[in-house]
Structure formats: structure tokens, C-alpha cells
Amino acid sequence: MITKNKIKQIKSLTRKKNREEMQSFVVEGYKSIRELKNAGLSVEEIYVTKEANKLHDLNPEIISIAEMKSISNLKTPPGYLAIVKMLKTQEIPERGLILALDNIQDPGNLGTIVRLADWFNVEHIVCNSNTVDLYNPKCIQATMGSIARVQLHYVELETFLKDTQLPIFVTAMSEQSIYEKKMPTDGILVMGSESHGISTEIMQLGTKISIPQYSSDGIKTESLNVATATGIVLAEWRRFTGM
């Protein structure tokens, strides 16, 4: 049984403003909830339908399928839903490899990029303030628990990049190949938005690098998906610096 007030409160978390006010977000699916709990996040409330309740280790509250539908953000609710407290972000360090995102709009792309950052041991992502919100339900589903190990910072990206002492690399189309550049151990890698790439102002702040294209007949593929491109550059950066 779940009260009307509680339903309203959970539904309110679909809006960024309310998530920020309550410093909480919604996660669905046993595996995702388990992962966030294991990673040390504070899981405040857990709801489960009787039908989905195979594992009791999370000590969830049992609700009906209709109730689950009323609080779920998914077309086919997995039957597990939890309210989780946001982690406090630390300060952005002036060392290591930092990823900067200029205006990524697709929550699935941002989620995939967070997973990639986790894989390649990038602990901090700096985002322009109009980048899609990390705690968007679609984004949370795509991060697969990596959210616990990667910190996102929403800032005025241009100002941030102008102020940093770290070397900046911007990913562009048809510029000098990443394989011809010497990437440093400490630095900032900037990736642009799906449709517009990196803004002109930010593009001027860094060394341009690009992923070479290998088409045989000069026909150009329009572009790589931003998450895929991020994966390729991060892999090459780590290979090159050897750490």
C-alpha cells in the first residue's frame, strides 16, 4: 500500500527542479538498485510488486501492479523501484583525465558516456549547464551503476575551460588525427553535442584532434555517434599515456 501523497512525491521526481530540491532520484530494476546500494549510495525507499519479488535482500515494500504503474517512468515497469539520495560532488581536481561535454542532449548518450568514463577511470565529467540532467530516468537506466563512481559537474563550460591550467583537447571532424598527437596524463577532453558538435567559442580553447576516417572512395560518413566517438578517444588516450 502506498499513499496518494507518496505517489505524488515520487512522480514529482521526474522533474529536475524537484530532484534538486529533494536531492533524490528514481531508479528502476533490481540490478540497478542493487548496484547503487553496493556502490555505497543511500537507497531510501524500495517498492516492489508481489509478482516481481523474487529477491528479498533489499527489504522492499510490497505494492500492487497498479500502484507500481502509477509511480514508474517506464512503459514496462521492471517491478522494482527505489528512491536514491544523490551523492555530494567533490571539487573538480586540477589533475588526471577529465571529460568535458558541451551540450549533450540525449539521456541515453550521456548514460553511455558515464559508463565509458567509469571503464576508463575518468572520475570527473564537466558538463555545460544545458547538458541533459544526469538524474533523468532514461539516463540513470543507461549508466548501469557507474553513476556511483563518476561525478558530474554542471558548470559554465566556456568559463571553466578559460580558467583551467590543464591542457585542453577538443574533438573535431577532419582535423589532425589523435594518433599524431601526444596526449598528456593530465588534461581535459572536450566532446560536442549530437547535432552541433563543439561550440565555436570552446573549439578555439583547445588542441583539435579527430578520429581518422577510412573510407575507400572518398564518400564520407556523416559522423560518429558522440558516445562511440568518446569511447574511441578515451581508449586511445589511455593506450597512449599507458595509464
Next chain:
Amino acid sequence: MITKNKIKQIKSLTRKKNREEMQSFVVEGYKSIRELKNAGLSVEEIYVTKEANKLHDLNPEIISIAEMKSISNLKTPPGYLAIVKMLKTQEIPERGLILALDNIQDPGNLGTIVRLADWFNVEHIVCNSNTVDLYNPKCIQATMGSIARVQLHYVELETFLKDTQLPIFVTAMSEQSIYEKKMPTDGILVMGSESHGISTEIMQLGTKISIPQYSSDGIKTESLNVATATGIVLAEWRRFTGM
């Protein structure tokens, strides 16, 4: 104006069986249609709503918004829809870099992989017969025209791999790093499905390679998205062989 019969015929192309029978598929959006036409595919019929009809170079037939809704596969129809003839696939060559996919289920992932193959000049993808259909509307939307330059072959993958003379590389978790292996110019790269990876039988047929993980504290990210992993391995293969 579009006849009821025509609507029925277009809608029937949402099913793989009908697409194969008619050797045709549906593409939506001016840009995608334009790209396929430029790439030399035979665009048979083009429909457009009066509201979307900004460009007339495709010589489309004008229909109403209600009619467009009745033939579109998308929640928000872009207003341009075309029937396109499938390209005839050539034989699978015994040279070059060939990508093999074992049971990819997500049309978005397959579409992204086709775009990646195009970028890295991989002209042939061999798929296990239970891989998602390339001409699935969601997949077509994700390929962005690369479908004209990359050929997919649906085969019994295990039999195909047992019969080939080319060296086979299978992407696995936690095996020898791709950076420690010598990739050949001619060879087959196998990628596994989203949830199950490469099947046990196929895994035994090739040299295992993996993308190294760089986590600092031993906590393992579950896995990389299959499209992202494909991009990283293809980029490294081309960098290593220099072509």
C-alpha cells in the same frame, strides 16, 4: 491522396517477412532519403505532408498529416517517407576486415555498428541469422545512410566461421588486451550480443582479445555497450594495421 491498399502495403513493410518478399523497406526523414538516393539506392515512392514540403527536389507525392500518420512508424513523423528497394548483396570476400555479429538484438545498436563499419571502411558484416533485421525501421533510422555502403549477410555464423580461411578474433571480457595482439590486414572480428556476449561454440573458434579496463580500485564496470566496444576495437584494428 493515398489509397487504402497502398497504406496497407506500406504498413505491411513493418514485418520482416513482407520486406523480404517485396525486397523493399521504409525510410523516414528528408535527409535519410536524400542520402540513400545519393548513394545510388532505388527510391521507389516518396510521400510528404504539405507542411513538411520545403524541398521539392525529391519530387514527392503530397499527402495529408493524417495519411502520413497512418503509414509512419514513428511517434512524431518527420513528414517525409519513402519506399526503397533493397540492394543485392555480393558474395562475402575472403579478404579485408570483416565484422561478424553474434546475435545482436537491439536495432539501435545494429544501426550504430553499421555506421561504424562505414567509418572504418568495413564493407561486409556477417550476422548470425537470429540477429535483428537490418531493415527494421529503428535500425534504418540509426544507420544514417551508411546502409548503402555496408553489406549485411545473414548466415549460420558458426558454420561460416568454421569454413573461413581468414584468421578470427573474438572480443571477450578480461582476456588478452587488443594492444598486445598483432591484428592482420585480412581477418574477421567477432562481437557478441548485448546480454550474452559471444556463444561458447564461437568463442572457441578465434583468438581472444579484450578492451583493457582502467578502474583504479578494482571495482569493475559490468561491460561496455556493444556498439561502443565495436568502435574501440575497429579504431585500434585500423590504427594497428595502418589501413
